[in-house]
Amino acid sequence: MTEILDRPPTSVRHSARDIAVALELPPPTPEQAAVIEAGPGPLLVVAGAGSGKTETMAARVVWLVANDLVTPDQVLGLTFTRKAAAELSARIGKRLRGLERAGLWTPPADDGTGAEVLGGTPTVSTYHSYAGRLVREHALRVGIEPEFRVLTEAGAWQLAAESVSRWDGPMDGMTRSEGNIIDAVMSLAGEMAEHVRTPAEVMAHLDEVLARLEGLPDGDGRGSLTPAKDVLGVLRERRLVLPVVEAFLELKRSRESLDFADQIALAARLASTMPQVGQIERDRFTAVLLDEFQDTSEAQLTLLRSLFHDPAVALTAVGDPNQSIYGWRGASATTLLRFPSEFAGPQGPADVLPLSTSWRNDELILAAANVTAAPLATAHVQPLTARPGAGPGTVTIDRLESAEAEAAHVAAWVAARWRSPSGRRTGRSAAVLCRRRSSFPLVIEALRAADLPVEVVGLGGLLVTPEVSDLVAALWVVQDPTRGDQLMRLLSGPVVRLGAADLAGLWAWARELHDRPAGPGRHGADLHEGELATRARARGDPAAS
Structure with missing residues (x-):
């Protein structure tokens, strides 16, 4: 069985509040303190939107390190995106440096060689990257070359x-x-x-x-x-x-190729069938943070349960079933709801703690969010409550006759808050959410007409521009000639500009060419160009003369 350290849990010297004061940070709420100071073993944290889960996860690592329950290199953090992994890693690193400055922790001494100091760096990566590393290290156990190609x-x-x-x-x-x-x-x-x-x-x-x-x-x-x-x-x-x-x-x-889904599945197979793989990982990591757990798939649940279901591992899974977004690739919020039973111990199901204070929104916005999310209510999920000192907030609903009027109204609303009555910038920002990507052009045009800077998040804004849409259509036709919808865009768009009669003639001519066998001395390409030129002259096209 893996031990966290020789020091028993009763040797805790610093509370979460003491550490926050020493680092000149706001003191944790009672809910946050309960999560930060939880002992070893599996723990599920149901964290609502804006409840400070990243800060609480970083504070938990700092508390474990400050009390000598783990060393930083025994910490593993997993999340879904490289951006989220970088943010969590940076926040943990910043808190550890503050812990050192406050005199609450002394990192291992540099031996003067310039080599990385053991015990000083947590591991934070994406779930897929971690699975890929496991597969490369242990692939030979199941007869797979470790130098496989990632597709x-x-x-x-x-x-x-x-x-x-x-x-x-x-x-x-x-x-x-x-x-x-x-x-x-x-x-x-x-x-x-x-x-x-x-x-x-x-x-x-x-x-x-x-x-x-x-x-x-x-x-x-x-x-x-x-x-x-x-x-x-x-x-x-x-x-x-x-x-x-x-x-x-x-x-x-x-x-000898694997894609990302194969890596997760193979890692799950390794972990569930090779006990020594789990033992190696538990010896390496005694504190594990699992971010966005509601978006894990069945394979990821199998992998994590096989590796870290151990009462000596401080395993903390954080998530919110109301924010599950990866159902299209096998994820299910039920993995989060199953966590207490999947990671149950001799004393019963794993502990569940809430983070229900939202630090992001005012009272009325949270009330509207709670009403909207009520039909989605599941076990362990509590309504969000406002932070101390939160404002009353406002929620406005407008109904307009057309999409154009709606876009103009949104632009006017944002402009009234973007600038003061004197025309100076207020420093405030705004986000516009659209139900469909097809609504983007109208909203973008209205915002720009109001002289407002616009940034479209992701590729959506790029893909709706006509030039890029034509390029994407051309690539689709090259890849799949049966995509008639993309071909029609090219033929009827500004690139070719064929009208309805021209399209009908082209279709009839294509069928005739397809059905007519080429005879001796009769070349399809020459025939095509010659007869097309004849038809063009018949229409009076001067370019064909």
């Missing part, structure tokens, strides 16, 4: 396309295009990896479901079984795709 999404798509083009098995009843089949192969392979399932297991389950649906008796009334028949059609096509998925996985193995 990008484009590289994985190429292998999936190769698997589909090579497939010569039965596909009777398949109505999807080749491009859609490739997407289905990618999607199914990723979902199976995130749920730690094999193609054989999914095939067996699908066969059972199909047999039950096909055995349904006729319902009362015409069309009563239409929904079941629609489901049957979808599941039959999915069943046809599964052998192609199996071929795709085998092709990746033969090329």
Whole structure:
């Protein structure tokens, strides 16, 4: 069994409040103090939006280090994005330097060689990066070369396309295009990896479901079984795709390649079947922070439970089921709700503590948020409460007749707060949330018309510009010639500018060329150019003369 340190928990010298005072930080709330000062063992922290979870996680590390319960290099922090990992790492590092200046902790002495000092650096990374490191260190245990190639999404798509083009098995009843089949192969392979399932297991389950649906008796009334028949059609096509998925996985193995989902699944397999892997990790890390736990998948839950389900490990998972955003790739907020039972010990389920004070919003905004989130209420989730001294806040609802009027109203609202009556900048900022990306251009245009600077977060703003949309359409057509929607954008847009009559003529001419065999001395390309020129002259186009 892993020990945190020889010092027993009763040797705690510094409280969370004492450390905050020494670092000249605001004192923690009672909820935060309970999380910071929790002992070893698994702990779930249900942290609402704006409740200071990152600060509390950093404070927990500082408290453990200040009381000699762990050394910094025994700390592992995992989150989903490199940005979040960098923020958590920077905050922990800043607090540890403050701890040293306050005289509450002395880091290991530098030996003068310039080498990294052992015991001085926490490890903070993304879940996928950590899984990749585990696989590289232990891949040989399951017969995989540690120098495998990590596939990008484009590289994985190429292998999936190769698997589909090579497939010569039965596909009777398949109505999807080749491009859609490739997407289905990618999607199914990723979902199976995130749920730690094999193609054989999914095939067996699908066969059972199909047999039950096909055995349904006729319902009362015409069309009563239409929904079941629609489901049957979808599941039959999915069943046809599964052998192609199996071929795709085998092709990746033969090329010694893994994508990100494969790394998580393989790491989970290693951790759950090789006890020595978990022991090595528990010897290395005795304090573990799991950020955004509501977005973990079944594979990640299996991995973390196999590695760190130990009463001697100070395992702290932080999350909010109301903020789960990665359901499209196998994540489920139920992993957070299952944490107490999945990490239960001899004394019962793992402890659960709340962080329910929001430091971000005023009272009325929180009241509206609590009412909106009420239908989503689950176990362990408490309504958000306002911080001490929070303002009353305002919530305004406006209904307008058109999208253009709505965008103009939003721009006027922001402008009235962006500038003072004298026209000087107030220093305030604003965020505009749109339900659909198609609303972006209207809002952007209205904000710019009000002489307001605009930054579109992510690629959404770039993708809606006409030039980039045309480029994306061209790339789609090159990759998948069956994408008629993208081809129509190119042909009818500013690049080619064909009208309805021209498009109809082009379609008829393309069909004629497709059906007409090329005879001796008759070259399709020359014929195409010559007859097109003849037709252009007939329309009076001077460029064809």
